[in-house]
Amino acid sequence: MEIENHKEEVPFEHYLEKYRFLDPEEAAERLNILYDAETQKFRFRFMGHSYEAGYPVFDVRLLDAEDDGKDLLMHHLPARTFLLRYLLEGQYIKGSGKFMTFREVPTYGELYIQPFTGRCLKRLTYGFGYKLKAFAEAMERIPGAQKLSVGDVSYEFELINGYRMQFLFWEGDDEFPPSAQILYSDNFQFGFHAEDMVVAGDLSITTVKNLCA
Numbered sequence: 001m002e003i004e005n006h007k008e009e010v011p012f013e014h015y016l017e018k019y020r021f022l023d024p025e026e027a028a029e030r031l032n033i034l035y036d037a038e039t040q041k042f043r044f045r046f047m048g049h050s051y052e053a054g055y056p057v058f059d060v061r062l063l064d065a066e067d068d069g070k071d072l073l074m075h076h077l078p079a080r081t082f083l084l085r086y087l088l089e090g091q092y093i094k095g096s097g098k099f100m101t102f103r104e105v106p107t108y109g110e111l112y113i114q115p116f117t118g119r120c121l122k123r124l125t126y127g128f129g130y131k132l133k134a135f136a137e138a139m140e141r142i143p144g145a146q147k148l149s150v151g152d153v154s155y156e157f158e159l160i161n162g163y164r165m166q167f168l169f170w171e172g173d174d175e176f177p178p179s180a181q182i183l184y185s186d187n188f189q190f191g192f193h194a195e196d197m198v199v200a201g202d203l204s205i206t207t208v209k210n211l212c213a
Contacts, residue, residue: 008077008078008081009077011081012077012080012081012084015081015084015085015088016058016084018084018088019055019056019058019084019087019088020056022055022056022087022088024037024040024042024055025037027042027087027088028042030090030091030092031044031086031087031090031091031092031161032092032161032162033092033161035055040054040055040056041053041054041055042054042055042087044160044161045158045160045161046072046073046083046159046160047072047142047157047158047159047204047207048142048143048144048145048157048158049062049063049064049065049143050062050063050064051063051073053083053087058080058084060073060074060080060083061074062074064143070210072203072206072207072210076203076206078199078202078203079203082196082199082200082203085193085196086160086192086196089193090191090192090196091190091191092161092162092187092191093187093190093191094162094187095162095163095164095185095186095187096186096187097185098185098186099164099166099183099184099185099186100183100184100186100188100189101181101182101183101184102116102120102121102182102184102197102198102201105184105188105189105194105197106189111194112194112195112197112198115195115198116197116198116201119198119201119202120182120198120201120202120205121180121181121182121201123202123205124167124180124182124201124205125177125178125179125180127205127209128169128180128208129169129171129172129177129178129179129180130172130178131212132152132153132169132171132178134212135153135167135169135208135212136153136155137212138208138209138211138212139155139157139167139208141211142155142157142207142208142211144157144158145157148166148168150166150168151168151169151170151181152169152170152171153169153171154166154167154168154169155167157204159200159203159204162187163184163185163187163188163191163192163200164184164185165182165183165184165185165200165201165204166181166182166183167180167181167182167204167208168180168181168182168183182201184197184200188200
């Protein structure tokens with residue numbers, strides 16, 4: 001296959017090749033997800049929906065809703081790469097119930113703060129800061145999302161099995177612009193690499209934007 005979009009397709013092809021040599025039983029145990037050896041399918045949740053992913057042929061299917069052509073794991077290459085990395089390298093560690101900012105993540109929080117700020121924090125703030133009603137309506141459409149009492153508008157949701165995030169907003173006025181914060185459940189620091197946490201923020205924001213469209 002001729003690769004045209006090197007930024008997205010080269011990493012995807014790299015992890016797709018590694019996926020062929022994955023031990024699916026080990027991966028399922030490591031991630032605390034289901035693997036059906038008979039059908040050769042992983043079962044997992046992403047942004048509140050149920051999916052299955054095939055092995056050794058990597059294909060993803062949305063199980064509990066109709067595909068509207070915007071589903072990230074089925075149609076968005078960075079999301080599919082994120083899922084491959086999760087299956088290949090992720091691990092499940094139970095969270096304590098506490099949340100942390102990206103900057104608080106030990107070792108690499110400072111190292112990746114610039115891409116996180118640009119791709120996630122600013123995108124969330126200026127994408128929804130003046131449209132909090134639309135933001136709240138979109139979050140209500142994410143299965144399992146929970147409204148919080150922090151700030152002016154805030155929600156907690158599960159990104160992928162056992163890993164949770166929070167979007168917090170403070171509404172702007174004539175003197176001050178809106179502000180937002182993204183929090184990660186404290187098990188993220190053990191289950192994901194820093195670049196994956198940035199992608200997690202990016203993908204979850206894209207999901208909300210798609211729900212607003």
